[in-house]
Amino acid sequence: MQxxxxxxxxxxxxPKLKQRCEKLILSxxxxxxxxxxxxxxxxxxxxxxxxxxxxQKIGAKCDIIHLSSDISEKDFLAKLEQCSNDNSVHGILxxxxxxxxxxxxxxxxxxxxxxxxxxxxxxxNNLFSLLQGDKGHDSLIPCTxxxxxxxxxxxxxxxxxxxxxxxxxxxxxGKPLSQLLEHYNATLTLCHxxxxxxxxxxxxxxxxIIAAGAPRFFGAExxxxxxxxxxxxxxxxxxxxxKLCGDVDFINVKEMVKGITPVPGGVGPMTIFSLIQNLxxxxxxxx
Ligand code: GUN
Numbered sequence: 001m002q003x004x005x006x007x008x009x010x011x012x013x014x015p016k017l018k019q020r021c022e023k024l025i026l027s028x029x030x031x032x033x034x035x036x037x038x039x040x041x042x043x044x045x046x047x048x049x050x051x052x053x054x055x056q057k058i059g060a061k062c063d064i065i066h067l068s069s070d071i072s073e074k075d076f077l078a079k080l081e082q083c084s085n086d087n088s089v090h091g092i093l094x095x096x097x098x099x100x101x102x103x104x105x106x107x108x109x110x111x112x113x114x115x116x117x118x119x120x121x122x123x124x125n126n127l128f129s130l131l132q133g134d135k136g137h138d139s140l141i142p143c144t145x146x147x148x149x150x151x152x153x154x155x156x157x158x159x160x161x162x163x164x165x166x167x168x169x170x171x172x173x174g175k176p177l178s179q180l181l182e183h184y185n186a187t188l189t190l191c192h193x194x195x196x197x198x199x200x201x202x203x204x205x206x207x208x209i210i211a212a213g214a215p216r217f218f219g220a221e222x223x224x225x226x227x228x229x230x231x232x233x234x235x236x237x238x239x240x241x242x243k244l245c246g247d248v249d250f251i252n253v254k255e256m257v258k259g260i261t262p263v264p265g266g267v268g269p270m271t272i273f274s275l276i277q278n279l280x281x282x283x284x285x286x287x
Pocket of ligand 1: 093097143144271
């Protein structure tokens with residue numbers, strides 16, 4: 001079994017990111033990311049802090065605008081507009097989920113952040129360019145799918161002609177990831193909560209990518225026991241003892257498969273890596 005960790009990829013990719021950032025700074029542009037964080041959702045506090053640490057590590061700037069959990073819709077939208085109109089800002093993201101009273105804005109935000117600053121890749125123009133076949137080399141595509149592709153390329157996991165099952169149909173992961181993999185000539189099956197028998201699909205697949213948000217739900221019964229499948233676990237959950245875990249029952253599955261991503265240390269850090277790639281792309285396009 002091959003453990004598909006992201007550390008080596010990220011460590012080897014950092015010098016290139018630093019170089020791109022340095023080039024921008026020398027030409028008078030310091031890449032700047034604004035992260036709008038509303039309230040104190042604890043995973044979001046950790047994710048946004050990690051985004052800032054990584055941005056600073058490569059020489060970019062990241063401001064976390066930490067807004068009170070009871071901020072009014074009007075004040076929140078005014079903050080967002082301020083960032084959108086600020087020419088020194090290259091990337092904007094609103095950390096999700098928003099608190100209950102603002103949750104209805106989640107879809108609207110995708111339109112409000114200008115497409116060229118949309119480092120999350122959620123703007124309709126950016127999603128449409130993904131639909132048209134853009135692979136994210138020159139466009140802003142969602143970070144987790146982009147990171148998963150980078151990880152698959154790094155480990156030379158074949159994609160063309162492979163049967164890939166994606167579990168979960170979110171706009172952040174499942175939907176854009178399915179599109180992206182299709183552009184790389186995979187045959188896709190998208191499973192979700194209403195799929196009659198997920199095992200029927202996962203057992204037959206070459207690659208299974210799981211973004212279901214179900215702690216350790218996918219056990220040995222979902223996979224073949226012939227060390228021929230790759231499993232990519234996008235889940236980031238806490239178990240009953242507050243321990244971080246994925247959607248896959250890692251301990252019982254790992255020896256059955258050809259390769260598997262660990263949680264933590266697999267897909268999670270790739271999302272941040274891709275975000276910073278998107279920030280640099282946005283900044284490069286602004287000059
Ligand atoms: N919350 C969890 N994942 C994400 C993400 O990729 N982008 C944003 N904006 N919020 C998130």
